[in-house]
Amino acid sequence: MRWxxxxxxxxKEVPSxxxxxxxxLMLRAGLIRQLMAxxxxxxxxxxxxxxxxxxxxxxxxxxxxxxxxxxxxxxxxELFERTGRKDAFGNVLINFPIRRRxxxxxxxxxxxxxxxxxxxxxxxxxxxxQLPITVYQIQTKFRNEERPRFGVLRTSEFLMKDAYSFxxxxxxxxxxxxxxxxxxxxxxxxxxxxxxxxxxxxGAIGGDASHEFMxxxxxxxxxIVRCTACGYAANLERADTGxxxxxxxxxxxxxEVKTVDTPGMGTMDAVAEFLKVExxxxxxxxxxxxxxxxxxxxxxxxxxxxxxxxxxALEAETLELADELTIEEVTGAPxxxxxxxxxxxxxxxxxxxxxxxxxxxxxxxxxxxxTGVNPGRDFAVEQTFDLRNAVDGDPCPRCEGTxxxxxxxxxxxxFKLGTKYxxxxxxxxxxxxEKRHPLVMGCYGIGxxxxxxxxxxxxxxxxxxxxxxxxxxxxxxxIPLNVKDEVVMQEANRIYDxxxxxxxxxxxxxxxxxxxxxxxxxxxxxxxxxxxxxGKGLKDGIAEVKWRTGSDAERIPLADAASHVIGLVQAxxxxxxxx
RNA sequence: CGGGAUGUAGCGCAGCCUGGUAGCGCGCUUGACUGGGGGUCAAGAGGUCGCAGGUUCAAAUCCUGUCAUCCCGACCA
Numbered sequence: 001m002r003w004x005x006x007x008x009x010x011x012k013e014v015p016s017x018x019x020x021x022x023x024x025l026m027l028r029a030g031l032i033r034q035l036m037a038x039x040x041x042x043x044x045x046x047x048x049x050x051x052x053x054x055x056x057x058x059x060x061x062x063x064x065x066x067x068x069x070x071x072x073x074x075x076x077x078e079l080f081e082r083t084g085r086k087d088a089f090g091n092v093l094i095n096f097p098i099r100r101r102x103x104x105x106x107x108x109x110x111x112x113x114x115x116x117x118x119x120x121x122x123x124x125x126x127x128x129x130q131l132p133i134t135v136y137q138i139q140t141k142f143r144n145e146e147r148p149r150f151g152v153l154r155t156s157e158f159l160m161k162d163a164y165s166f167x168x169x170x171x172x173x174x175x176x177x178x179x180x181x182x183x184x185x186x187x188x189x190x191x192x193x194x195x196x197x198x199x200x201x202x203g204a205i206g207g208d209a210s211h212e213f214m215x216x217x218x219x220x221x222x223x224i225v226r227c228t229a230c231g232y233a234a235n236l237e238r239a240d241t242g243x244x245x246x247x248x249x250x251x252x253x254x255x256e257v258k259t260v261d262t263p264g265m266g267t268m269d270a271v272a273e274f275l276k277v278e279x280x281x282x283x284x285x286x287x288x289x290x291x292x293x294x295x296x297x298x299x300x301x302x303x304x305x306x307x308x309x310x311x312x313a314l315e316a317e318t319l320e321l322a323d324e325l326t327i328e329e330v331t332g333a334p335x336x337x338x339x340x341x342x343x344x345x346x347x348x349x350x351x352x353x354x355x356x357x358x359x360x361x362x363x364x365x366x367x368x369x370x371t372g373v374n375p376g377r378d379f380a381v382e383q384t385f386d387l388r389n390a391v392d393g394d395p396c397p398r399c400e401g402t403x404x405x406x407x408x409x410x411x412x413x414x415f416k417l418g419t420k421y422x423x424x425x426x427x428x429x430x431x432x433x434e435k436r437h438p439l440v441m442g443c444y445g446i447g448x449x450x451x452x453x454x455x456x457x458x459x460x461x462x463x464x465x466x467x468x469x470x471x472x473x474x475x476x477x478x479i480p481l482n483v484k485d486e487v488v489m490q491e492a493n494r495i496y497d498x499x500x501x502x503x504x505x506x507x508x509x510x511x512x513x514x515x516x517x518x519x520x521x522x523x524x525x526x527x528x529x530x531x532x533x534x535g536k537g538l539k540d541g542i543a544e545v546k547w548r549t550g551s552d553a554e555r556i557p558l559a560d561a562a563s564h565v566i567g568l569v570q571a572x573x574x575x576x577x578x579x
Numbered sequence: 580c581g582g583g584a585u586g587u588a589g590c591g592c593a594g595c596c597u598g599g600u601a602g603c604g605c606g607c608u609u610g611a612c613u614g615g616g617g618g619u620c621a622a623g624a625g626g627u628c629g630c631a632g633g634u635u636c637a638a639a640u641c642c643u644g645u646c647a648u649c650c651c652g653a654c655c656a
Contacts (some may be wrong), residue, residue, distance in 0.1 A: 009589085012591090013591045014591080016648095016649080019649075034648090035647085037650065067583075085656065091580095091654090092656080093656095143655080146654055146655075147580095177649095190591080419598090443656095481614080481615070514617080515615045517618090518615095519615075520617045521584085521617080532615085536614055
């Protein structure tokens with residue numbers, strides 16, 4: 001492709017709307033333009049990169065035995081009503097009525113396709129002999145994000161590969177899951193991405209039933225906890241803290257419990273400042289409703305409750321923070337003064353609370369707190385649990401190491417669904433004994449746009465993007481220095497033709513511009529290999545070949561330049577392909 | 580949905596406080612020079628100052644409303 005014949009609107013200046021590197025660079029390098037918040041046009045370079053990523057995904061899905069289909073983005077709202085996800089999605093589900101002849105049809109734009117695919121399989125699959133099977137598609141998804149942001153990282157419309165496995169049993173599900181997991185690893189390494197598979201909140205099935213694939217990136221929206229020693233990684237919601245049942249530290253303390261006035265101090269920070277103690281020396285008492293029964297949750301003052309862990313520890317179906325009325329009932333005080341002593345409901349204690357000595361806690365009375373509170377002595381502690389979000393420096397649950405926080409961009413999610421959708425949508429099969437069972441499902445998603453945005457976010461320098469060969473919109477950028485010089489253009493065209501007929505994707509910057517201008521644009525756009533023809537080199541009969549990441553150019557005789565570059569491209573591609 | 584910020588030419592910005600001919604840089608067009616890391620000179624094109632209403636002889640500027648975009652938070656199967 002000749003630059004003059006395509007559409008690559010590079011920009012020298014940074015558009016003021018863009019804050020993070022990927023957004024800025026994708027705009028400046030002419031990959032995308034915004035239509036409105038959360039919706040972007042992909043220009044030629046951007047779309048080529050998208051298609052390359054999608055093709056790698058497609059190849060690996062096929063290799064893993066999944067079959068490609070294509071489902072409608074338009075979906076009847078009834079399907080979402082049957083699975084209860086109309087409410088679960090809420091405002092995120094884009095849905096609307098349309099008129100058709102004399103009646104109204106209510107439809108949704110697919111945010112994902114569990115409903116549609118399960119409905120499909122319920123009609124197509126009758127027998128265990130047809131199972132297992134995994135289908136996938138690459139398709140635009142629609143979600144009314146409350147707040148689209150970070151350029152292309154969080155949009156209301158995005159390209160997603162979604163795969164769904166159907167099987168007769170947990171064994172078949174586990175097998176499909178493993179195949180997808182492995183395929184995902186191959187996909188990301190072929191895309192030249194650094195990635196971390198992390199354990200994610202898994203819902204009903206439990207265990208290791210869900211993994212997210214994260215690109216470590218400062219601007220990532222997700223918090224990951226990772227062990228520096230053994231590689232254990234999980235998202236914040238899921239991460240175990242590695243804290244164990246601790247012995248009661250303060251039973252021998254001779255400090256007596258004292259009541260102190262804390263007028264108007266209803267928050268941790270206010271009390272901490274007023275009493276000149278650290279929040280880590282305080283006991284936070286939260287009142288939850290677990291299956292509609294009040295329960296106190298005791299945490300160290302500087303920790304945050306993790307509702308997933310709470311729910312499991314309490315074996316509760318539903319869990320929500322209690323309303324003010326309930327809090328006043330069980331504590332005898334307004335919100336902000338709850339404490340573990342004299343609590344009129346049962347309570348549950350986090351591991352770290354038991355280790356506190358002479359702590360500060362609410363007094364269950366307006367404008368009063370207690371000092372010198374010791375777990376075990378001043379309130380009963382029979383058992384402790386892991387109830388909180390992990391924090392930086394927590395011990396690893398798997399080894400002796402400590403854990404650190406990393407931010408990440410979620411680029412994929414594999415999930416064992418079980419029978420949730422097959423039950424609500426009556427997707428069943430007949431086993432060998434003519435008994436009916438619901439299909440056992442898994443679902444597996446990859447955000448294709450995010451692969452591109454994630455690369456832009458993590459692979460760049462001060463001059464611009466740096467694409468891996470496998471995703472780069474073009475593999476080689478060819479720069480004739482002076483397009484008005486016939487000899488230069490003759491050589492450049494020859495090299496261009498040789499490369500193109502060998503299947504190498506070449507972008508030739510045939511614009512009439514000064515060399516420096518073209519070099520700056522070349523760096524911005526980030527094509528991995530650059531060939532320069534003209535000037536001093538031409539007089540010596542050589543072309544200059546340079547990697548985007550390299551500092552020095554190789555001088556190659558003009559006649560050999562194309563074949564040399566073909567070799568480089570092939571070597572780099574196979575390096576990425578082998579992972 | 581709560582909090583904050585910004586809307587003036589394709590991009591980046593000034594002008595607004597103190598109302599009176601809409602400006603600068605980049606980019607774009609034409610020509611000349613130049614030619615190895617975002618050139619120089621000259622001549623041009625391009626804006627109902629987000630939109631609506633109000634105040635005023637007069638509004639980019641003051642007032643009210645509204646829309647859009649961005650950031651923080653809440654939310655994110």
